[in-house]
Each structure stands twice: as C-alpha cells, then as structure tokens.
Amino acid sequence: MTIxxxxxxxxxxxxxxxxxxxxxxxxxxxxxxAAWQLGTALLIAAVWTLVYESGLLSRELVPPLWDVxxxxxxxxxxxxxxxxxxxxxxNALTGLAAGIVVGVPFGLLLGISQAAYRSAQFLIxxxxxxxxxxxxxxMVLVLGATSQxxxxxxxxxxxxxxxxxxxxxxxxxxxxxxxxxxxxxxxxLLRFVKVVLPNAAPFAATGVRIAASASILIAIGVEVLSxxxxxxxxxxxxxxxxAPALALAYVVYAGLVGLAMNKILWTVEGRALAWNRRAxxxxx
Numbered sequence: 001m002t003i004x005x006x007x008x009x010x011x012x013x014x015x016x017x018x019x020x021x022x023x024x025x026x027x028x029x030x031x032x033x034a035a036w037q038l039g040t041a042l043l044i045a046a047v048w049t050l051v052y053e054s055g056l057l058s059r060e061l062v063p064p065l066w067d068v069x070x071x072x073x074x075x076x077x078x079x080x081x082x083x084x085x086x087x088x089x090x091n092a093l094t095g096l097a098a099g100i101v102v103g104v105p106f107g108l109l110l111g112i113s114q115a116a117y118r119s120a121q122f123l124i125x126x127x128x129x130x131x132x133x134x135x136x137x138x139m140v141l142v143l144g145a146t147s148q149x150x151x152x153x154x155x156x157x158x159x160x161x162x163x164x165x166x167x168x169x170x171x172x173x174x175x176x177x178x179x180x181x182x183x184x185x186x187x188x189l190l191r192f193v194k195v196v197l198p199n200a201a202p203f204a205a206t207g208v209r210i211a212a213s214a215s216i217l218i219a220i221g222v223e224v225l226s227x228x229x230x231x232x233x234x235x236x237x238x239x240x241x242x243a244p245a246l247a248l249a250y251v252v253y254a255g256l257v258g259l260a261m262n263k264i265l266w267t268v269e270g271r272a273l274a275w276n277r278r279a280x281x282x283x284x
Contacts, residue, residue: 060244067245068252075249081234088223088230089257091147092215095154099211102155103162104204110163111170112196128164132157132218136225145226150219157218158211162204169203170196205269212265216258231257 048065051057075081110117110124135153143149173195181191223232235250 060242063245063248068248071243071246071249072252075246075253081253084229084231084234085253085257087147088216088219088232091150091230092154092219095151095219096158096208096212096215098151098155099158099162099215100208103159103207104166107163107166107204108170108192108196108200111167111200112192117167117171124160124164124167128160133221133225136222140226145228147228149226150222150228150230153222154215154218158215161210161214162207165207165210166200166204169200172203173199202269202273205265205273209262209265209269212261213258216254216261220254 045065048062052062052064110120132153135156139149139153143152177195181195186194219230220232220235222228223230224236225232227233227236231250231254235247235254238244238247238250
C-alpha cells in the first residue's frame with residue numbers, strides 16, 4: 001500500500017480531476033460577472049440605437065453605432081493610429097514616472113517628520129485641489145504645444161495622489177508597533193526599513209494606480225485642448241473635420257488604454273505586495 005493510499009482511503013481519496021467547491025464558486029462568479037457585463041454592453045448598444053433612430057439628439061452628435069464600430073476597426077489597421085497611441089502613452093508614462101520619483105520619496109519624508117508635514121500641509125492641500133488644466137495656457141506659452149509641455153502637465157496632475165497616499169501610509173502605523181519600536185529603542189534607519197516602508201508600500205501602490213489612469217486622461221485632455229500630437233490631437237481634428245464616429249472611436253480606445261493600464265498595475269501590485277493581500281484577508 002502506498003503512502004497516498006494510507007493517507008487517503010478509496011472512500012475519501014481526493015479526485016484531482018474534480019474541481020474543488022471553491023473553484024466552482026469562483027467559476028460561477030466569473031461567468032455571472034461576464035454575463036452582467038455582456039448584458040450591460042447590449043443595453044448600451046440598444047439605447048444608443050434607439051436614440052439615433054428616434055432623432056432625440058442631433059445625428060451629428062450621436063452617429064450610428066455601426067459607424068463607430070467600423071472606425072474602431074479601421075483605426076487598428078493604420079500606422080498613424082499606433083504612432084499617436086505610442087506618443088500619448090509615452091508622454092503619460094514619462095509624467096507618471098516623474099511623479100513616482102518625486103512623490104514617493106517626499107511622501108515618505110513628510111510622513112515620518114511631523115514638522116516637515118506641518119510646514120508643507122498648506123502647499124499639499126493647495127496643490128491637490130488645483131485644477132491641473134488651468135496650467136495649460138501658461139505651459140503652452142512657456143513650452144509650446146510640445147511633448148515636453150504635455151509631460152509637465154501630466155506630472156503636475158499625477159504627483160498629488162502619489163504624494164498624499166504615500167504620506168498617509170507612512171503616518172498610519174499601528175499604535176502597538178509604534179510603542180514597541182519606542183520601547184525597544186530601535187534605530188531610526190532600521191525602523192524606516194522594517195516598519196515605515198512595508199506600511200507605506202501598499203498605500204503608495206494605490207496612489208500610483210490611481211495616478212496611472214489619471215495620466216492617460218490628462219495626456220489626452222492636454223492633446224485635445226492644445227492639438228499636441230497624439231490620440232487627443234487626432235480626436236480634436238476628427239471633431240473639427242465633422243467625423244463624430246472617428247472621434248468616438250478614439251474615445252473608446254482612450255478608455256481601453258486607461259483600463260489596460262489599471263489592470264496591469266493591479267496585477268503587478270498583487271504580485272509585489274502579495275503579503276499585504278494575505279494579511280488583509282486574514283484580518284477579522
């Protein structure tokens with residue numbers, strides 16, 4: 001008799017081919033979610049078609065859904081579209097990277113230093129509430145309608161969620177852990193590495209994920225308003241040329257790019273901070 005037979009008699013031996021109850025539940029949830037998403041998409045398509053056929057809105061404003069779908073497919077086969085997409089994503093990622101490089105270190109510094117936080121609190125509140133698009137006219141005058149200008153505006157918009165989330169994570173330390181650190185007189189550097197960084201990392205990652213989606217929106221908004229080369233510039237030109245279906249196709253692609261970036265960062269965050277997800281699930 002093998003070890004497996006001793007541990008699992010025939011009556012209770014697990015069947016490796018039979019999925020567990022938990023897997024079946026997950027599969028049902030995924031199927032149910034997919035069904036709801038498909039139903040929502042079909043409902044939107046039906047409402048869109050109804051609005052177009054009824055003439056409730058101008059047909060120049062709401063083009064036929066099939067025209068948008070045709071432009072969507074046609075764009076995917078053009079080199080100009082992929083060049084515009086690469087320009088927009090590159091500028092957005094460059095601004096996002098600059099926001100991470102500045103926001104995370106300064107967030108950690110302001111989080112561990114009460115004096116520094118109080119000194120910068122007014123500036124932080126002002127910056128996070130300031131509409132970033134208001135900088136656009138000044139930036140266009142200084143830098144022109146260029147990629148450098150777009151990167152600066154994206155950086156100005158994505159810096160604050162990263163900075164604020166990192167500050168919050170560095171300051172939100174469990175009181176028991178804080179008392180233990182003080183009681184054992186743990187050196188500041190060791191406290192920073194073993195306590196502050198692990199506590200701030202999940203919050204900083206959330207800030208980066210929020211900022212990533214915002215970076216695409218800001219980049220496209222800047223391109224639309226300033227006709228900077230990119231997806232937004234092409235979208236604005238399509239509107240000017242009287243091609244609403246093409247403009248809406250660009251809008252759909254913009255949403256898909258933001259969604260894809262969010263999904264990628266969510267996956268990276270889940271793998272890099274798996275220990276935090278497990279700890280969160282284990283909490284009562």
